[in-house]
Amino acid sequence: MSQPPYAADLGLQLCHDCGQVCRLSDRDCPRCDAVLHRRKPNSIARTWALLVAALIFYLPANLLPVMFTDLFGHGSENTILSGVIEFWKGGSWDIALLIFIASVIVPCMKFFVLALLLVTAQRRSRWAMRERARLYRFIETIGYWSMLDVLVVALVAALVQFRTLSTIEPRLGILFFGLVVVLTMLASMSFDPRLIWDAERQDAR
Amino acid sequence: MSTDLATRPDAPDDAPLIICEHCDSVYRRPSLARRQSAHCQRCGALLERGRHLSTDQLLALSIAAAVLFLFANAFPVLSISLQGLSNEATLWQTVEALAQGRITLIALVTGLSIIFAPGLQIILLIWVLVHARSGRIAPGFRTCMRALEHLRPWSMLEVCLLGILVAIIKLAGMLDVHPGLGLWAMAMLTVLIILIGGRDIRDLWNELGVPSR
Numbered sequence: 001m002s003q004p005p006y007a008a009d010l011g012l013q014l015c016h017d018c019g020q021v022c023r024l025s026d027r028d029c030p031r032c033d034a035v036l037h038r039r040k041p042n043s044i045a046r047t048w049a050l051l052v053a054a055l056i057f058y059l060p061a062n063l064l065p066v067m068f069t070d071l072f073g074h075g076s077e078n079t080i081l082s083g084v085i086e087f088w089k090g091g092s093w094d095i096a097l098l099i100f101i102a103s104v105i106v107p108c109m110k111f112f113v114l115a116l117l118l119v120t121a122q123r124r125s126r127w128a129m130r131e132r133a134r135l136y137r138f139i140e141t142i143g144y145w146s147m148l149d150v151l152v153v154a155l156v157a158a159l160v161q162f163r164t165l166s167t168i169e170p171r172l173g174i175l176f177f178g179l180v181v182v183l184t185m186l187a188s189m190s191f192d193p194r195l196i197w198d199a200e201r202q203d204a205r
Numbered sequence: 206m207s208t209d210l211a212t213r214p215d216a217p218d219d220a221p222l223i224i225c226e227h228c229d230s231v232y233r234r235p236s237l238a239r240r241q242s243a244h245c246q247r248c249g250a251l252l253e254r255g256r257h258l259s260t261d262q263l264l265a266l267s268i269a270a271a272v273l274f275l276f277a278n279a280f281p282v283l284s285i286s287l288q289g290l291s292n293e294a295t296l297w298q299t300v301e302a303l304a305q306g307r308i309t310l311i312a313l314v315t316g317l318s319i320i321f322a323p324g325l326q327i328i329l330l331i332w333v334l335v336h337a338r339s340g341r342i343a344p345g346f347r348t349c350m351r352a353l354e355h356l357r358p359w360s361m362l363e364v365c366l367l368g369i370l371v372a373i374i375k376l377a378g379m380l381d382v383h384p385g386l387g388l389w390a391m392a393m394l395t396v397l398i399i400l401i402g403g404r405d406i407r408d409l410w411n412e413l414g415v416p417s418r
Contacts, residue, residue, distance in 0.1 A: 003247055004230040012231065014224040017351045018410050021222045021231075030417035031410065032347045071379065087375075095374050098367075133227055133248040144361055147318060151299070151368030154315055156375060158294035158302035159285050166287065170303055178311035185358065197228045197248070 006201060013038050040192040044118060050187035051114050057176045057183065058107065064173035067153050071166045079173060080104070080149060102148040103177070110184045113139045117191060124199040136193045143188055146181045150174055225252055256408055263401055264334040270327050270397040276390035278320065282369060283388065287380040295387060296320055296365075322360040323394070326402055329353050333409065342413050350410070357402060362395040 007013055011024045017034035029036055040046075065077035078086065080103050087096035113135050120132060153174050160168040220233040227250035235243050237255035245252050258266070277296060284293035294302075296319055304312035329349045336343035343349065369388060376382050409415075 004232055007224045007229045007231050010231055012222070012224065014226055014229070016226060017354050019223070019226075019407055020410070021224055031415055032351055033418070034351055090378065092374055095371055099371065130247075130249060133250065137227065137250060144318075144358065145364055145367075147315075147361055147364045148368050148371065150303075150311060150315060151319070151365050152371045152375065154299045154303045154312075155283065155294065155368055155372040158299045159283060159292055159372070159376065160380075161292055162287060162290055165290065170305060170308055172308060174303070175308040175311045178314055182314055189358070193227045193248070194229045 006197075008038060008201075039194055039198075040190060043190060043192040043195060044122060046190040047114060047118055047187050050183050050190060051111065051118070054107075054180050054183035054187060055111060057180045058111075061173055061176035061180050064176065065171040066149070066173035066177060067157070068169045068171050069160075070168070077171065080177065083149075099149060099152075102145050106142055106146045107180055107184060110139050110143060110188065114184070114187055114191065117193075117196070121195040121199075126199050129196050129199070132196050133193055136188070136191065136196070140188050143185050144181070146184075147178070150178045150181070223252060225250055254404070256405055257403075258400065258405055260334060260337050260409075260412070263405065264331070264338055266397050266401050267327055267330040267334060270394055270401060271331060273390045273394040273397065274324055274327055277387050277394050280387035280390065281385035282391060283372065284383050284385050285376060285380050286383075293385060296391070318359055318361040319365045322356045323362055323398055323402075326353060326356050326360055326398065329356075330401055330406065333406070337409050337413060340413070342415055346413075346415065350406070353406060360398060360402060362391065362398055366392060366395050 007021075008024065013022050013024050013026075013036055014020075015022055015029035015032060015034055015036060018029060018032040020029055020031045022029055022036055024038065026036055028034065062080055065079050067078045067083070069076050069078065080099075084096050084100045084103070087093075087099065117132060117136060120127065153170050157168045157170050160166055220235070223232050223234045224230070225232070225245040225248060228245060228248035230245055230247045232243075232245075232252065235253065237243060237253060239255045239257065242254040243252040244250065279295070281293035281295050282299075284291060286292075300312050300316040300320065303309070303315055329352055333343050333346060333349050333353075336346075369391075373382050373384070
């Protein structure tokens with residue numbers, strides 16, 4: 001089966017903001033004024049930087065407490081994992097699983113997949129290109145669900161405010177966790193999936 | 206159901222070109238019926254989807270979304286009671302709960318994802334669509350359309366909805382939790398944003414024949 005031509009080979013490039021087909025010589029999109037680029041600028045370096053920053057923040061996000069609970073004078077601090085364990089022991093294994101997927105599995109999968117994509121793109125690997133493209137689209141769709149834990153903490157902290165009786169307050173860990181989500185989202189946005197396919201083009205860089 | 210349609214270069218020769226944003230492959234634009242979609246032969250990404258909603262329908266849903274947005278923000282989403290005391294939280298109070306000292310930054314992100322991004326999406330859609338309905342290009346059309354593209358990934362109402370569900374279960378063990386009017390409005394708003402916030406709106410570029418400068 002013959003494959004379609006690449007835009008760059010026809011002297012064309014895509015405007016990411018409006019989908020217009022532009023000439024390679026255009027600097028801005030003639031239709032929507034967005035700045036054009038054949039590949040996202042500095043894609044690999046930027047994605048690595050954001051990914052490493054997210055990895056660093058992931059440590060305090062898991063080690064520091066995300067929430068302080070004071071119920072009838074009985075205070076305790078929870079990290080993300082201890083919150084999951086609490087749900088599990090309390091019998092709500094389904095919610096425990098949900099939070100575990102959103103807060104642990106999704107971010108870890110994003111770290112792993114982005115690192116894999118970056119390394120293979122840098123080595124101009126031709127291995128499993130279609131599958132790698134699919135992996136990229138997958139982490140783009142699931143990435144933002146990690147915000148779940150941040151929103152849960154915000155909601156319960158907003159609700160449980162009975163001064164002396166009971167209070168729930170957010171703690172520093174949630175800041176780091178939220179930043180991990182934002183940084184991984186930015187990282188996957190700055191990765192250019194077209195780099196996967198550049199491996200099979202001779203003149204590409 | 207969406208029908209996969211591997212677009213081959215056998216689409217009409219004069220059809221405009223489209224480029225796959227995931228792998229840079231070039232195709233002729235296929236003409237798609239309402240429930241059809243075209244996927245890239247090379248990388249499998251979605252290329253084009255037959256338009257689901259007309260301009261009129263999009264506008265109607267956007268206005269409905271605006272009303273629901275007001276309700277979702279004006280009324281509490283959840284309320285709790287404990288030993289005769291009760292408390293309630295709106296979306297704004299949820300964001301405020303994170304605005305404490307060192308962690309305030311995360312309140313901004315949360316505010317963006319559950320209030321500002323969806324709100325702005327609705328306003329921009331209505332502005333663009335009201336003009337498009339009578340075939341006009343809204344003032345600031347280019348800026349509005351580009352803003353809509355960049356807002357899309359940061360609008361996270363569906364995550365918030367799941368968060369509310371988890372919060373209900375988390376708190377139900379120790380106190381009484383009641384869903385508020387805001388929650389029902391938010392649930393419906395989430396569905397509407399999924400319908401109107403997608404890429405259907407991109408068709409306006411071609412339909413209105415926005416000229417190149």
